[in-house]
Amino acid sequence: MTANLSNCIHFFYNATLHTLLMSTILEIKRKLVIVNNQSSSDVKIMDVTTMYASINQAIEAGKAFNRLFGYQLLIYYFRWFVFLLHIQVDIVVFVINPETYYYPSTVLGSVCLVTCSIILETLGPCAIAFACDMVATEADKLMATCYAAQEKFHYNSREYQELQSLGSILGSGVLQFTAAKFMEIKRSTILSIMAAATTYFIAIVQFY
Secondary structure: HHHHHHHHHHHHHHHHHHHHHHHHOOOOOOOOHHHHHHHHOOOOOOHHHHHHHHHHHHHHHHHHHHHHHHHHHHHHHHHHHHHHHHHHHHHHHHHHOHOOOOHHHHHHHHHHHHHHHHHHHHHHHHHHHHHHHHHHHHHHHHHHHHHHHHHHOHHHHHHHHHHHHEEEEEEEOOOOOOOOOOEEEEEHHHHHHHHHEEEEHHHHHHHH
């Protein structure tokens, strides 16, 4: 009973966290996409000041996201790292001595269970990392658009100065998601964590 309750609480927490993270990240991406689409069609149609304000809102939302969820993301990805390490150790122990964890008659079922567990545990971190990377990609596109749009205005005009400022802000990487400033969350983060887990696993095996 206690185990079932603990599993339900854990599932509810993960589902709530994923929903909050993904909805916030995708909302920031949506704002950038809207600005990028409007500015790509014709910057003169869109008020540059409005464009500046919209991008600043997205940047502030990104900063608020990092403040609110930075440590949760750090714990979340550290937990996934431990899970990957634990799975690798379990696989080695299972290969060496299957009777330790499983009965020989349930090997296929155990393999399927472990495979499903890996897939389910990996979906969340991958989805969040890919969503964060999509925001960074949109920011890069918007930065290029800002620099290209400067040619449509005189270099002494207010619009030119604002577009130049926007390009500099976006180019500084201010719109990025981090795990409490310990690491940036992006697609390469997934491979980095997998590589780190494998490295620690090899070290553990050497001293086993």
